[in-house]
Amino acid sequence: MLHFDKPEFDARRDRVLAEMANRKLDAMLLFSQESMYWLTGYDSFGFCFFQCLVLKADGQMQLLTRSADLRQARHTSILEAIVIWRDRGNADAVIELRNMLDDMGLLGTRIGVEWLTHGLTGAAGLGVSERLGSFASLKDASDLVPMLRAVKSEAEIAYVREAARIADEAFEEVLPLLAPGTDEADILAVMQGHVFRRGGDYPANPFIVGSGRDALLCRYKSGRRQLAASDQLTLEWAGVKAQYHAALMRTVIVGEPSPRHLELYQAAREALAAVEEVMRPEHTFGDVFDAHAAVMEAHELVRHRLSACGYSLGARYAPSWMDTPMFHGANPSIIQPNMTLFAHMIIMDSDSGAAMTLGRTYLTTETEPEPLSRLPLELTVVG
Numbered sequence: 615m616l617h618f619d620k621p622e623f624d625a626r627r628d629r630v631l632a633e634m635a636n637r638k639l640d641a642m643l644l645f646s647q648e649s650m651y652w653l654t655g656y657d658s659f660g661f662c663f664f665q666c667l668v669l670k671a672d673g674q675m676q677l678l679t680r681s682a683d684l685r686q687a688r689h690t691s692i693l694e695a696i697v698i699w700r701d702r703g704n705a706d707a708v709i710e711l712r713n714m715l716d717d718m719g720l721l722g723t724r725i726g727v728e729w730l731t732h733g734l735t736g737a738a739g740l741g742v743s744e745r746l747g748s749f750a751s752l753k754d755a756s757d758l759v760p761m762l763r764a765v766k767s768e769a770e771i772a773y774v775r776e777a778a779r780i781a782d783e784a785f786e787e788v789l790p791l792l793a794p795g796t797d798e799a800d801i802l803a804v805m806q807g808h809v810f811r812r813g814g815d816y817p818a819n820p821f822i823v824g825s826g827r828d829a830l831l832c833r834y835k836s837g838r839r840q841l842a843a844s845d846q847l848t849l850e851w852a853g854v855k856a857q858y859h860a861a862l863m864r865t866v867i868v869g870e871p872s873p874r875h876l877e878l879y880q881a882a883r884e885a886l887a888a889v890e891e892v893m894r895p896e897h898t899f900g901d902v903f904d905a906h907a908a909v910m911e912a913h914e915l916v917r918h919r920l921s922a923c924g925y926s927l928g929a930r931y932a933p934s935w936m937d938t939p940m941f942h943g944a945n946p947s948i949i950q951p952n953m954t955l956f957a958h959m960i961i962m963d964s965d966s967g968a969a970m971t972l973g974r975t976y977l978t979t980e981t982e983p984e985p986l987s988r989l990p991l992e993l994t995v996v997g
Contacts, residue, residue, distance in 0.1 A: 615655075615657075615689050615690045616655045616690070616691075616692070617655065617773070617856040618655065618769055619769075620692060622767060622769050623653065623654065623655065623692055625767070626652060626653055626762070626767075627653060627669070627673060627675075629762050630642070630653065630669065630758065630759060630762060631669075631671065631673060633758055633762065634669075634671055634726065634758070635671065637726065637753070637755065637758070638724060639671065639724050639725065639726040639753065639755065640670065640671050640720060640723035640724050640725060641668055641669060641670045641671060641715075641718070641720050641723060641725045641726070642668070642669045642725070642726045642727075642728070642755060642758065642759075643666050643667075643668060643711075643725060643726070643727045643728065643742070644666065644667040644668070644669060644728050644759065645661075645665075645666055645667075645727075645728045645729075645731050645733040645734035646661075646728050646731035646732075646733050646759065646760075647659075647661040647731075647732075647733050647931045648731075648759075648760070648763065648928075648929055648930060648931060648937075649667065649728060649731075649759040649760075649763075650665075650667045650677070650691075651857060651929055651931075652759065652763050652929060653667065653669070653675070653759070654667065654675065654677075654691040654692050654693050655690055655691040655692055656677065656686070656687050656690055656691035656693060657686070657690040657691070657857065658683050658686045658687070658690070659931065659932065660679060660680065660682060660683040660686065661732070661733040661931065663679075663680055664680075664699070664707040664708070664738050665677065665678060665679040665680065665683065665707075665733070666678045666711055667693075668711075668714065668715065668718065668720075670718060670720070674695075674718065675693060675695065676693075676695040676696070676697060676714060676718065677691075677693050677695070677696045677697065678697045678698075678699060678707070678710060678711050678714055679696065679697075679698065679699070680698065680699060680701065681698050681700065681701075684696060684698055697710070697714050699711075706741075706745075707738075707741075708738070708741040708742055708745045708746070709745060711742070711746070712745055712746055712749055715746070715749065715750070716749075720749075720750060721749060721750065722749075722750060722751075723750050723751070724750070724751045724753060725746075725750045725751065725752055725753065726753050726754075726755025726758060727742065727752050727753065727754060727755060727756075728755065728756050728758075728759070729754055729756050730756035730757075731756065732931075732932075732933060757938075760937070760938045761938070761939075761947075763928055763929075763937070764926045764928070764937070764938065764939060764950075764953055765950050765951075765952050765953055766928065766952050766953065766954055767952075770858060770928070770929075771952065771954070771977060773855045773856045773858040774855075774858050774859075774860050774927070774928075774954045774975070774977070774986065775860075775986060776853070776855040777814065777852065777853035777854055777855040777858050777859055777860035778853055778860035778975060778986035778987055779853065780808070780809055780812045780814050780853030780854070780855065780860075781809075781851060781852055781853030781860050781861070781862050781975075781987065782853075782862075782987055782988055782989050783808055783812065783853075784804075784805040784806075784808040784809055784851060784853065785805070785849070785851070785862065785864070785989060786989075787804055787805070787808045788801055788804045788805050788808075789994075789996070791804060792841070792847065792866055792868065792996040792997070793841065793868070793996060793997045794841055794842060794843040794845070794868060794869070794997050795840055795841060796840060796841045797838055797839075797840050797841075798823045798824075798825060798838040798839055798840070798841075799838045801823050801847075801849075802821060802823050802838075805821060805823075805849075805851050806821060806851075809853060809854060812853075813855070814853055814854045814855050815854040815855065815856070815857055816854065817851075817852050817854050817859065817935055818854075818857075818859065818930040818931050818932050818933070818934055818935035819834070819932065819933055819934045819935055819936075820834035821834065821849070821850065821851040821852075822834055822848060822849065822850035822851070822863075823847075823848075823849060824847070824848045825839060825841055825842075825845050825846065825847040825848075825868075826839060826842065826845060826846070827967060828848075829846040829847060829848040829865060829969040830848075830962040830963075830964060830967070830969045831848070832850075832920070832960060832962075841868050841997075842868065843868070843869055843997070844868065844869035844870065845867075845868035845869065845997075846865055846866070846867055846868070846875070846968065846969050847865065847866040847867075847868060848863075848864075848865045848866075848969050848971055849862075849863065849864050849865075849866065850862070850863040850958075850971070850973070852927075852935055856929070857929040857930065857931070858927075858928060858929050858954075859927045859928065859929075859930060859935045859975075860927065860954070860956075860975040860986055860987075861927060861935065861956045861958075861973070861974075861975055862973060862974050862975070862987055862989065863958045863960070863971045863972065863973030863974075864971060864972065864973075864989075864994060865879075865969050865970050865971045865972070865993075865994075866994045866995070866996060867993065867994065867995045867996070868995075868996055868997040869995075869997050870995075871993065871995055872966075872968060874963065874966045874968040875968050875970060875993075876993075877913070878915075878918075878961045878963065878968055878969075878970035879970050879972070879993045880913075881909060881910065881913040881915055881959075881961060881970075882959035882961055882970050882971065882972040883959075883972060883991060884909045884913075885905075885906045885909040885910060885923075885959045886957060886959050886972055886973075886974075886991070888905040888906065888908065888909050889902050889905050889906050889923065889924075889941075889957045889959075890957075890976075890982065890983055891905065891982075892904075892905040893949060893955065893957065893976060893978060893982075893983040894949060894978070894981065894982065894983070895948070895949050895950055895951055895978070895980065896949075897948075897949055898945060898946050898947060898948055898949065899939045899940065899941050899942070899945040899946075899947045899948075899949065900941075900942070900943055900944045900945040900946060900947075902923070902924070902941045902949070902957070903922065903923055903941045903942050903943050903945065904943065906919075906923040906941070906957075906959065907919070907923075907943070910961075915961055915963075918961050918962055918963045918964075918965075919960065919961055920960050920962075921942060921943070922940050922941055922942040923941045923942075923957060923958060923959065923960075924940070924941040924955060924956050924957040924958050924973070925937055925938070925939070925940040925941060925955070925956060926938055926939055926940070926953060926954065926955055926956075927954045927955065927956050927975055928954060941955075941957065949978055950978065951978050951979055951980050952977070952978065952979075953977070953978040954975060954976070954977055954978075954986070955975065955976050955978060955983070956973060956974070956975045956976075957973055957974065957976065958971060958972070958973030959971065959972045959973060960973075972991065974986070974987040974989070974991075975987065
């Protein structure tokens with residue numbers, strides 16, 4: 615059930631231990647499912663309940679989780695030490711965690727905590743702060759593992775490449791279906807179904823399929839409609855393999871594109887080219903956003919663009935495949951080789967009702983980024 619071999623996991627653990635040493639941390643409390651998966655292979659949606667992976671500075675790891683995930687951890691991970699907290703009327707998982715930390719000899723030590731994760735609810739976070747604050751010195755280390763995960767190994771890149779191939783195929787599979795009268799439900803079924811047929815996984819967030827006025831939306835919403843004779847369709851989807859994502863985004867025009875659509879497409883194409891020129895190791899994530907924003911400003915589209923133009927991608931879990939770092943203004947994070955980054959040019963002109971998007975996933979190199987999609991960038995017009 616492991617997607618990676620033991621040396622790969624050992625190398626990841628050693629990278630974390632080195633950064634822990636830099637920060638003088640005796641242990642890490644990892645609440646992010648992504649961190650647990652990356653370090654051990656543990657693959658579960660059980661993070662909707664309280665669980666914690668503890669990593670000590672000597673490399674020892676223990677997982678605290680519920681009984682429902684005991685076999686999940688055994689079947690999918692390299693973990694050997696798994697402690698179960700029991701569901702019952704007065705259950706307090708944080709007390710169980712404190713007892714486990716005590717057994718591991720961590721009383722009075724410096725412990726890094728992943729506070730910034732969907733794997734730790736506000737209520738659980740308060741419990742950790744209240745019950746462990748006097749047990750050890752808790753330090754915010756929410757960024758430690760995510761920043762390490764952002765740089766991919768060759769084994770990870772292989773999965774991302776496969777995810778990118780699946781994403782391309784999903785669009786090619788649905789393209790003949792796009793015509794007046796097609797139901798959005800059929801579009802979603804074909805694209806998501808292809809990912810599954812190719813051995814892919816559920817995406818960390820739903821695909822976006824929005825037509826008409828909903829083509830201006832950047833999120834999935836419930837409800838379906840049929841494509842009109844003259845329409846616009848925004849699609850954002852991802853191929854997923856071993857939880858690794860490769861996303862794409864397009865706005866498809868049904869019928870004749872309006873002059874406004876053509877104007878917005880030209881701006882999106884120019885902005886994506888500008889972003890590619892800056893998506894290099896000597897630049898920051900903020901620099902990439904600034905390149906995008908400059909093109910939008912030149913086209914007088916500041917009111918119609920977003921405040922971010924992409925983000926890192928990798929192995930992610932619900933509720934979102936968006937990972938850190940993100941392309942937004944003043945982000946000082948440095949672009950490094952072997953990052954997998956999704957750049958999306960999103961223009962939503964509510965004044966005219968016209969939408970336009972263009973996006974794809976890249977692998978950063980020592981020089982220019984490598985697009986992982988083979989799909990053309992030309993505006994897709996059907997019907």
